[in-house]
Amino acid sequence: xxxxxxxxxxxxxxxxxxxxxxxxxxxxxxxxxxxxxxxxxxxxxxxxxxxxxxxxxxxxxxxxxxxxxxxxxxxxxxxxxxxxxxxxxxxxxxxxxxxxxxxxxxxxxxxxxxxxxxxxxxxxxxxxxxxxxxxxxxxxxxxxxxxxxxxxxxxxxxxxxxxxxxxxxxxxxxxxxxxxxxxx
Amino acid sequence: xxxxxxxxxxxxxxxxxxxxxxxxxxxxxxxxxxxxxxxxxxxxxxxxxxxxxxxxxxxxxxxxxxxxxxxxxxxxxxxxxxxxxxxxxxxxxxxxxxxxxxxxxxxxxxxxxxxxxxxxxxxxxxxxxxxxxxxxxxxxxxxxxxxxxxxxxxxxxxxxxxxxxxxxxxxxxxxxxxxxxxxxxxxxxxxxxxxxxxxxxxxxxxxxxxxxxxxxxxxxxxxxxxxxxxxxxxxxxxxxxxxxxxxxxxxxxxxxxxxxxxxxxxxxxxxxxxxxxxxxxxxxxxxxxxxxxxxxxxxxxxxxxxxxxxxxxxxxxxxxxxxxxxxxxxxxxxxxxxxxxxxxxxxxxxxxxxxxxxxxxxxxxxxxxxxxxxxxxxxxxxxxxxxxxxxxxxxxxxxxxxxxxxxxxxxxxxxxxxxxxxxxxxxxxxxxxxxxxxxxxxxxxxxxxxxxxxxxxxxxxxxxxxxxxxxxxxxxxxxxxxxxxxxxxxxxxxxxxxxxxxxxxxxxxxxxxxxxxxxxxxxxxxxxxxxxxxxxxxxxxxxxxxxxxxxxxxxxxxxxxxxxxxxxxxxxxxxxxxxxxxxxxxxxxxxxxxxxxxxxxxxxxxxxxxxxxxxxxxxxxxxxxxxxxxxxxxxxxxxxxxx
Ligand SMILES: [Cu+2]
Numbered sequence: 001x002x003x004x005x006x007x008x009x010x011x012x013x014x015x016x017x018x019x020x021x022x023x024x025x026x027x028x029x030x031x032x033x034x035x036x037x038x039x040x041x042x043x044x045x046x047x048x049x050x051x052x053x054x055x056x057x058x059x060x061x062x063x064x065x066x067x068x069x070x071x072x073x074x075x076x077x078x079x080x081x082x083x084x085x086x087x088x089x090x091x092x093x094x095x096x097x098x099x100x101x102x103x104x105x106x107x108x109x110x111x112x113x114x115x116x117x118x119x120x121x122x123x124x125x126x127x128x129x130x131x132x133x134x135x136x137x138x139x140x141x142x143x144x145x146x147x148x149x150x151x152x153x154x155x156x157x158x159x160x161x162x163x164x165x166x167x168x169x170x171x172x173x174x175x176x177x178x179x180x181x182x183x184x
Numbered sequence: 185x186x187x188x189x190x191x192x193x194x195x196x197x198x199x200x201x202x203x204x205x206x207x208x209x210x211x212x213x214x215x216x217x218x219x220x221x222x223x224x225x226x227x228x229x230x231x232x233x234x235x236x237x238x239x240x241x242x243x244x245x246x247x248x249x250x251x252x253x254x255x256x257x258x259x260x261x262x263x264x265x266x267x268x269x270x271x272x273x274x275x276x277x278x279x280x281x282x283x284x285x286x287x288x289x290x291x292x293x294x295x296x297x298x299x300x301x302x303x304x305x306x307x308x309x310x311x312x313x314x315x316x317x318x319x320x321x322x323x324x325x326x327x328x329x330x331x332x333x334x335x336x337x338x339x340x341x342x343x344x345x346x347x348x349x350x351x352x353x354x355x356x357x358x359x360x361x362x363x364x365x366x367x368x369x370x371x372x373x374x375x376x377x378x379x380x381x382x383x384x385x386x387x388x389x390x391x392x393x394x395x396x397x398x399x400x401x402x403x404x405x406x407x408x409x410x411x412x413x414x415x416x417x418x419x420x421x422x423x424x425x426x427x428x429x430x431x432x433x434x435x436x437x438x439x440x441x442x443x444x445x446x447x448x449x450x451x452x453x454x455x456x457x458x459x460x461x462x463x464x465x466x467x468x469x470x471x472x473x474x475x476x477x478x479x480x481x482x483x484x485x486x487x488x489x490x491x492x493x494x495x496x497x498x499x500x501x502x503x504x505x506x507x508x509x510x511x512x513x514x515x516x517x518x519x520x521x522x523x524x525x526x527x528x529x530x531x532x533x534x535x536x537x538x539x540x541x542x543x544x545x546x547x548x549x550x551x552x553x554x555x556x557x558x559x560x561x562x563x564x565x566x567x568x569x570x571x572x573x574x575x576x577x578x579x580x581x582x583x584x585x586x587x588x589x590x591x592x593x594x595x596x597x598x599x600x601x602x603x604x605x606x607x608x609x610x611x612x613x614x615x616x617x618x619x620x621x622x623x624x625x626x627x628x629x630x631x632x633x634x635x636x637x638x639x640x641x642x643x644x645x646x647x648x649x650x651x652x653x654x655x656x657x658x659x660x661x662x663x664x665x666x667x668x669x670x671x672x673x674x675x676x677x678x679x680x681x682x683x684x685x686x687x688x689x690x691x692x693x694x695x696x697x698x699x700x701x702x703x704x705x706x707x708x709x710x711x712x713x714x715x716x717x718x719x720x721x722x723x724x725x726x727x728x729x730x731x732x733x734x735x736x737x738x739x740x741x742x743x744x745x746x747x748x749x750x751x752x753x754x755x756x757x758x759x760x761x762x763x764x765x766x767x768x769x770x771x772x773x774x775x776x777x778x779x780x781x782x783x784x785x786x787x788x789x790x791x792x793x794x795x796x797x798x799x800x801x802x803x804x805x806x807x808x809x810x811x812x813x814x815x816x817x818x819x820x821x822x823x824x825x826x827x
Contacts, residue, residue: 097706098695102726102751110826111729153802156727158753159692 070125073133079124092171099158111153115172131165205606207663216666218245226679229288233673236283246668254313254322255283255306259769267780271476276463284308286675291344295407295623299684301385303338303347310334319690323469326387329462330357330374336403342411349376350400350416367425371397391452391485396549402507408514410532412446419504439498451492457485472699500556507573511597512623520572527571531561562600568593575620577627585612606662610636618679630655633674691755693776700778702747707731712823719744725759726751727800733808737821749778760796770796785812
């Protein structure tokens with residue numbers, strides 16, 4: 001990929017494409033993205049104007065060991081992963097195709113990371129929290145922050161329910177389904 | 185210089201108090217200050233007047249929150265350009281892309297605004313629109329047949345059983361090619377009762393009442409004891425058809441028409457209405473497809489007062505009355521006699537007694553005229569010049585706008601005595617107390633909606649924005665808090681506490697519920713299909729790309745229909761879609777929604793398209809190309825993303 005130069009000076013937007021290179025450009029981008037993320041965080045306000053979703057900075061950089069391992073968000077207990085539930089995985093794929101496929105392709109790097117082997121790197125709870133609470137995750141979790149710096153497109157909040165996120169988890173743990181998606 | 189001086193002199197008119205009724209400026213600032221990141225206390229919905237739309241403001245800050253596209257094409261939102269929105273503009277005259285909107289009116293339950301819907305009239309090509317207050321979008325536009333100048337509209341009854349409409353212009357009914365001078369013999373007005381479905385708000389015309397050929401101006405419905413009646417002002421009792429400025433101002437008194445609509449319902453049930461062949465359109469935005477559907481209706485039930493005794497009475501009212509407003513108790517009916525020296529206040533209970541006593545003073549085409557002194561509660565003396573409209577607070581006071589003397593006059597309803605007055609800048613028309621035409625006003629503010637702006641803001645050439653003013657009414661003296669500009673001519677406005685609307689505000693449309701026939705629910709299904717010379721592009725958008733974003737095989741002479749589905753499922757992530765050279769406008773697609781842009785390319789080449797609504801850090805990357813080949817080209821139809 002090549003670095004794109006900025007043609008019109010008015011655009012406050014990031015002057016690079018998604019790219020794995022260009023450290024200088026990336027440095028330039030990070031504050032911008034942080035600012036954008038922060039403004040996106042305002043969306044979590046409850047209607048009465050209280051900042052319900054504002055990030056509590058109780059321990060700046062001081063996530064608990066559990067949060068470091070399992071992420072920050074509504075998935076408080078580890079989902080039970082039994083033998084692959086094909087029915088659940090199929091419903092998870094439907095949700096994935098609709099709400100996640102724009103950014104994630106099983107078996108390839110796309111707008112976001114390849115999720116094929118995700119459970120070798122993350123716990124199931126971490127995956128659920130990343131789906132359910134992406135905005136806070138990319139603001140606070142060191143691993144999610146690293147990925148944002150690498151991929152530059154922040155993980156979108158797609159407002160899945162816990163049950164839907166669980167179904168998506170079942171789909172992305174299914175190597176068979178993943179291989180099929182790749183074949184498509 | 186001379187001209188400038190004259191202008192300045194004019195501008196300073198209307199200021200009768202040295203301080204202009206201004207609250208101490210520090211106090212006023214603190215009363216209207218809404219700190220960054222915090223929210224206003226109320227929503228104010230202003231009619232956009234000749235903009236044809238509705239504008240929403242926060243009160244007390246005067247922050248402009250939104251324009252709601254209603255009767256007029258609105259390119260920013262693709263309203264009236266996106267294929268799904270075109271049917272909303274359909275009328276018996278064809279596609280009408282503009283109107284003149286005057287009176288926003290909340291739906292009510294038990295006489296209190298319930299925050300479900302906002303109705304507003306289209307004055308010019310008679311229509312009523314219904315805005316959904318969960319989405320702040322127009323859900324229905326119904327045309328009013330046998331009508332002309334739909335001004336006295338759409339005023340709701342206590343439980344939104346009906347919204348009513350009346351004809352400012354009398355015309356031949358049914359329309360026919362006759363001499364204008366045949367006004368007195370041939371011209372009629374109508375009063376229309378539009379039924380509102382309590383569940384989904386769907387509007388249908390229940391019946392119309394054929395009335396003598398006067399100008400029916402404004403309306404309000406009874407409440408409490410007067411529930412079941414509606415009141416319409418009318419002027420031009422002279423039945424002039426030219427130079428109304430003079431010829432319709434001769435009589436000392438015109439009328440308020442009092443209509444017993446519960447009795448009218450009974451007459452309809454008894455089969456007294458005649459079915460009249462008409463043509464009018466009822467246009468809905470389908471909740472599931474989010475696409476407009478336009479249906480023609482071909483008949484309407486019409487009641488003739490000659491067949492329906494006791495259904496209508498005329499209340500004599502000086503002099504060319506404009507507004508007619510019913511107080512929260514439902515007993516007092518105040519009229520704005522715009523050329524009168526007093527504000528007449530009628531009593532509903534006296535009106536019933538006068539009917540019982542047959543206290544009549546002649547008739548108009550068989551409709552009895554009640555005796556003025558038999559229905560009058562009292563007159564407000566010295567109300568200012570040109571009283572137009574009255575709204576009420578929750579403490580027994582009324583606030584009347586006086587156009588000519590540019591002021592708001594506060595008076596006690598039970599005694600009709602003036603207790604306070606405050607200048608406005610300039611030439612106030614309507615005014616708005618939140619809930620001020622309901623049974624439960626939130627009597628904290630009155631908003632003056634001024635017709636003339638002059639020097640209130642920085643000059644912007646010959647055309648100025650309009651001017652609204654926020655006035656505190658919590659104390660004995662009204663106090664001016666804030667000026668803020670508004671759009672079009674803000675005829676009327678209604679305000680409602682934010683606590684009623686904000687919790688129900690929709691944040692995005694669920695993609696699972698998208699029933700558009702053109703939806704693309706997954707990037708997997710993005711594709712291009714040719715049907716003859718129509719090319720359908722089934723496209724998705726998500727931060728920050730369209731799928732597909734490279735399309736080839738389009739030919740000059742094709743009609744390309746971009747069906748763009750926004751796959752985002754979060755608040756405040758619309759995507760825009762614009763194509764170079766498209767002769768319409770952009771699309772603005774809400775999360776979970778599908779919108780269609782029609783494009784008829786005229787030249788071979790490679791045409792870019794892009795997202796217009798800054799959606800992410802990589803928004804400027806959100807673009808694509810459509811290759812257009814000459815007529816007869818054999819370039820294969822193909823599409824891709826990320827090749
Ligand atoms: Cu975009």
